[in-house]
Amino acid sequence: MLPLYDTEPNRYSRYSPMTIVIILVNVLIYVYQMYYLIVFGEQSYGELILTFGITPRLIIERQGAGILSSFTSMFMHSDPAHIFFNMLGLWVFGRRVEDACGPFRFLIFYLCCGLVADLVAVMAAPASLTPAIGASGAVFGMEGAYLMLYPSGRIRTLIIWIIPFWPRIPAIWIVLYQLPLQLIPAYNILFNNAASNIGYWAHLGGFFGSIIIVFFLRPLASVRFWKSLPI
Amino acid sequence: MSAERYQEALTHLRLGRKEEAQQLLLNIVQENELHENAWLLLSVTMTEPQEQLTALRNALYINPHNPKARQRLVALLTKNGTEAFKNGRKKEAHAFLQEALEYEQESEKLWLWFSRLSATIEERITALKNAQRLNPDNKATADSLARLHRIANDQIKLADYYTQQGDQARAAEIYQKIILNNSQGQQEVARQKLIALRQHELITAEPITPLAPTKTLLRLLFGPSLFYGLLLFIHAGLNPLYLNPELVAAGLVVVLGSFLMVGTHMTPEHLLWIKVFGVHGLQRPLRLALWTIGFICVALPFMILFTAAWQRYNATAAQLPWH
Numbered sequence: 389m390l391p392l393y394d395t396e397p398n399r400y401s402r403y404s405p406m407t408i409v410i411i412l413v414n415v416l417i418y419v420y421q422m423y424y425l426i427v428f429g430e431q432s433y434g435e436l437i438l439t440f441g442i443t444p445r446l447i448i449e450r451q452g453a454g455i456l457s458s459f460t461s462m463f464m465h466s467d468p469a470h471i472f473f474n475m476l477g478l479w480v481f482g483r484r485v486e487d488a489c490g491p492f493r494f495l496i497f498y499l500c501c502g503l504v505a506d507l508v509a510v511m512a513a514p515a516s517l518t519p520a521i522g523a524s525g526a527v528f529g530m531e532g533a534y535l536m537l538y539p540s541g542r543i544r545t546l547i548i549w550i551i552p553f554w555p556r557i558p559a560i561w562i563v564l565y566q567l568p569l570q571l572i573p574a575y576n577i578l579f580n581n582a583a584s585n586i587g588y589w590a591h592l593g594g595f596f597g598s599i600i601i602v603f604f605l606r607p608l609a610s611v612r613f614w615k616s617l618p619i
Numbered sequence: 620m621s622a623e624r625y626q627e628a629l630t631h632l633r634l635g636r637k638e639e640a641q642q643l644l645l646n647i648v649q650e651n652e653l654h655e656n657a658w659l660l661l662s663v664t665m666t667e668p669q670e671q672l673t674a675l676r677n678a679l680y681i682n683p684h685n686p687k688a689r690q691r692l693v694a695l696l697t698k699n700g701t702e703a704f705k706n707g708r709k710k711e712a713h714a715f716l717q718e719a720l721e722y723e724q725e726s727e728k729l730w731l732w733f734s735r736l737s738a739t740i741e742e743r744i745t746a747l748k749n750a751q752r753l754n755p756d757n758k759a760t761a762d763s764l765a766r767l768h769r770i771a772n773d774q775i776k777l778a779d780y781y782t783q784q785g786d787q788a789r790a791a792e793i794y795q796k797i798i799l800n801n802s803q804g805q806q807e808v809a810r811q812k813l814i815a816l817r818q819h820e821l822i823t824a825e826p827i828t829p830l831a832p833t834k835t836l837l838r839l840l841f842g843p844s845l846f847y848g849l850l851l852f853i854h855a856g857l858n859p860l861y862l863n864p865e866l867v868a869a870g871l872v873v874v875l876g877s878f879l880m881v882g883t884h885m886t887p888e889h890l891l892w893i894k895v896f897g898v899h900g901l902q903r904p905l906r907l908a909l910w911t912i913g914f915i916c917v918a919l920p921f922m923i924l925f926t927a928a929w930q931r932y933n934a935t936a937a938q939l940p941w942h
Binding site: 399447448449450451452453454455456458459493496497499500503504506507510511514601604605 | 815838841842843845846849850852853854855856857858861924925928929931932935936938
């Protein structure tokens with residue numbers, strides 16, 4: 389199940405400039421990462437990731453780049469698929485969230501979601517020395533905010549079930565599909581010390597963190613959600 | 620006989636025995652309901668604002684030129700209007716001030732207050748014109764008047780104005796008129812706005828408790844403050860014991876800065892706000908200056924925090940596991 393795009397147009401602004409800027413910055417940083425890998429080699433590239441990715445144990449021990457890394461890790465990605473799916477998610481869910489709150493508030497909200505995601509990830513595995521990078525925590529935050537702001541929103545989604553088809557499905561279905569995929573491994577990481585390259589706790593942190601933030605900022609949204617009013 | 624009882628009531632009142640005075644005065648007005656001074660004095664002994672108003676209105680009914688009664692009634696109506704406004708009962712506040720203006724038309728402050736509560740733009744313009752008549756040098760009044768004239772002369776702006784004022788019915792009426800009578804371009808704009816208005820009506824028709832202005836302000840201050848708070852918490856290694864007091868203090872500066880930035884871009888209907896910045900809010904140069912100070916107050920703590928993080932990185936870089 390791959391969300392492709394939100395079928396509803398923007399309501400208040402023609403474009404969502406900040407979403408586009410964030411996507412461009414992520415892409416440019418990824419291009420730079422690749423350039424760095426080619427020019428300076430794998431070892432230097434590894435050190436770059438260790439320095440600017442967020443490493444829970446270093447955060448807890450107040451060492452390394454600290455908040456600088458929690459900031460930079462949001463804009464770094466490990467491979468083309470990683471950045472592609474994250475940026476697609478940001479475009480699908482972030483565009484209309486920005487439309488609802490304006491570009492600068494959206495930027496702060498996006499960064500806050502990323503920080504909450506980092507915070508939860510660090511708390512879930514405080515002894516880990518594995519650096520985490522990627523915008524996925526913040527993107528999951530956008531998903532949570534989208535769900536709160538546009539509960540009846542529909543997303544054109546690619547589903548491959550024997551043959552591929554792409555219906556417009558309610559955003560809540562995507563969330564109901566994705567959440568268990570995060571919850572089960574997150575449980576295993578916390579209680580069974582399972583190792584994973586994916587920041588499941590960051591995803592959950594971003595998602596639920598954004599819901600709490602939106603709930604505080606837009607109490608109206610929750611009423612709209614429960615009453616299923618048209619958007 | 621009634622003159623004696625009146626004197627007796629006056630004596631009771633002077634000695635602070637309000638209840639005895641009230642009883643005597645009630646007896647007097649029961650016997651002679653045209654006793655002007657008894658009604659006036661009765662208003663002093665009453666504790667309920669509604670009863671005080673009735674007593675004063677009766678005194679003025681008997682003698683519309685009684686200066687004391689007029690003065691007291693205006694003061695009481697203004698006080699009640701302020702109270703009603705404070706508790707979000709705008710219509711009630713409007714009615715109180717309207718009545719106060721019937722007795723006192725030479726108060727600039729009253730006209731300015733009334734202009735703020737006026738339901739229609741015409742009424743607001745009239746109120747501001749009266750305020751300007753009383754104080755032609757008030758630049759804020761002149762600016763507001765010019766702005767309202769501009770709005771009144773543009774139908775789309777006028778409808779937007781009523782939307783902002785929460786009078787959706789009047790706004791919708793104006794949009795519909797534009798759709799019927801105006802040019803193609805304006806028709807399209809009005810149609811779009813009418814759709815948005817209907818959607819908004821649908822949403823706000825839900826039983827939602829409006830947030831208090833203080834709570835709204837808190838929500839508006841939330842973004843930068845939360846962002847700073849999260850960064851600070853991560854900087855402290857998720858341990859409140861390691862929070863740097865100077866950086867925590869800088870966080871308060873972020874809140875102050877956000878407050879200034881938000882405050883310079885809105886004129887909330889909050890009594891404290893109006894008391895500090897006046898009925899019209901801030902003037903442009905002051906607004907710009909305060910916004911700049913606010914921005915610096917927000918930006919500076921972030922810079923300090925990032926500098927502290929960078930210094931820590933430089934100090935600990937050599938000890939990192941991969942070095």
